[in-house]
Amino acid sequence: MDRVRAVAGRHPMAVDVGLAVLVAAANVPAAAHTGTGMVGWLWFVVAHLPLVWRRRAPVAVFWMVFAVALTVWTVTRVDVAYPVIVILVGVYALARYRPWRQLWPAAAAVEFTLAVAWRQGELPRTDLVALTAILAATGLLGMTVTTRRAYLAELEERARRLERDRDQQAKLTAAAERARIAREMHDIVTHNLAVMVALADGAALTAAAAPQRAADTLATVATTGRQALGEMQRLLSVLRDGDQAPAGPLGLTPQPGLDDLDQLVEQVRAAGLRVTLVRQGTPGEWGPGAGLAVYRIVQEALTNTLKHAGPRATAQIRLRSTATSVDLEVTDDGTHQPDRPPQCPPVSGHGLPGMIERAAAYGGDVEAGPLPGTGWRVRVRLHFDDGKGRT
Template sequence: MMIIDEIRKVAERHPAMADIGVTTVLALANGLVTADAGPGLADWLLFGTVHLPVVWRRRAPVAAFWMVYGLAVAAWFTARADFVYPVVVILVAVYSTARHRPWRQTWPGVTAVELTLLLAALRGHLPGSELAVLTVSLVAVVLLGVALRTRQAYLLELRDRARRLGRERDQQARLAAAAERARIAREMHDIVAHNVSVMVALADGAGLTALTAPQRAADTLATIAATGRQALVEMHRLLDILRDGGPARTPEVGLAPQPGFDDLETLLAQVRATGVRVMLSRDGTPETWGPGVGLTIYRIVQEALTNTLKHAGPGVTVRIRIASTADGVEVEVVDDGARRADSPSTAGTTTGHGLAGIAERVAVYGGRAEAGPLPGDGWRVRARLSLTENRGGT
């Protein structure tokens, strides 16, 4: 079996050489029978001419068949029939056509061979028993060729399907990796932008009070250090996910959970420490939507407060309203600060990575987000999450 498999592999790699080998073996087998009849030179030339087209049985099976058929018929109806042994060559040519070409190109040749056999039997050149044997042999080689061609087509389809599935799997993996990178990029932006903005505001305050209220400045510096450590812990968590694809662990806290709805007060306290007045109101009864929704709400508020710290003037007041309904949540963050004319946030409702991140987060839940200036001074960020089909979060 191993030898047959090796021969098959060599034949697949070198089809032309394989066809020459088949022709040679066929000629040698028929030549042993022909030699017993004592053929002359002309007989051997006819013998070789009948066998020669088999060399092209794979590359041009139909043309090879008709060449063999024409030469074999000429031999059948001459005195040379015993010397060329044409029946076996014809069966090989018929098999090659059925093996390598569709049925519509095979049946004319099969019909021609069978009619020729019937004509030879009627003229007395072929006994009835031999006619039956040859007819059965003809049907057998045709069925064998068709079966092998169908099997090959099936195997090729399986291989093609496996390649397509492999490409689709790789494409899905790349899309999933790109989506994960985008998600982590949003997380990194929110973490770094917010914490750095808080630290800058606190440092400005510490600088102003360092001489007049050194204890207060020292407390502010301690808050800056705590904020920086918190940012490092969250960044370590995300970088561990990028590196290992698993849960993040840090020496200080072990597993680092994602912030959620219940962490809003800690976030607001952090912002209030910079001198910004922040007021939070909640309408309705929050549903148990799951951690995914809680994280989205947290990041929306965080990004809005980050923009306020970066772009609003001093003494700003921020009002946050979270309205929960049976089918969704609306988050609105409004400040009364005066934006600078060159502030990136004033360029439009869709500019800035932070606002784009909010829109992407909200889109996951089938909602929409908008941001823009209010008449006079002030800025508003509003997001609506439609949670009818997202209970449980992700």
């Protein structure tokens, strides 16, 4: 049936011609039984021919076949049944393809004609009732089919809209996930490379005077590199396998949080930057997402310090926690910073914009800029109104 409907949809004119021929073939026995001769067969063809255009011009087709039927009844004075069938086909086409307001005049004209024939004694009362019921059923059938087709078309359109919305939502989700992964990759790669560069520079300077110290430093470089490689492989496995990523050191390992800040500070200290961490207050039950945001912001701030503050710089991290908020401040003394930007850079890369995005996810804000004299300060405030934050 679906294939038949598809073929009919592609060739509507052929379907209308076939229907007109089918109706005419069904009416041939009734017309032949009357023995009307050549004139009668001519009227027979004229009555059925307009049905070919019933879909494209149903109003004109109805009034044409109605006029032909009246002519057959009044001029030929031959009792034939096929004009009634042709009129009913015209009524159905009118109800099927035009608004119901255009159906009422046609139904009224047919019913008036039947009533006149009954009053003149040419139509029995039982035939009047039967034809009236058939006329009403034909009109209702056409309107029902129209309503059903419109309902099905609306369901199909709604399904298409839902599919488009689903695809669009999937694309937005994928874009957001790609942005998150890019931000994580930037934080991991930038920080670890900055630490490795600082350690390698230190090893190069001490290789001649203190070979053992240089060897220890290079071992730390290797350890840092392996950690960075492991985190990158974990993120790549998430990109490749999604929720099916394997557990373990290269799979969905736990994300860093507040408890890992001490390890981060030790890693930066090993790179040569003197860092102190001051904690105040007791963190609330914010969830792992909030802890990861704080960790990454501190990591990015220390990475910028390593890159821009100079070899003899010192940095301080102040973390003030409450049940519903975090106030984070990372400062450095900024010694020997010839390439340090004089003001907060524009939001175009992954460093400061990444901090801003992470803070905005928790209703926070970021302040970054130079201190009076020398030095740099990054201050971040995060708010957790529900005391749990977002995961």
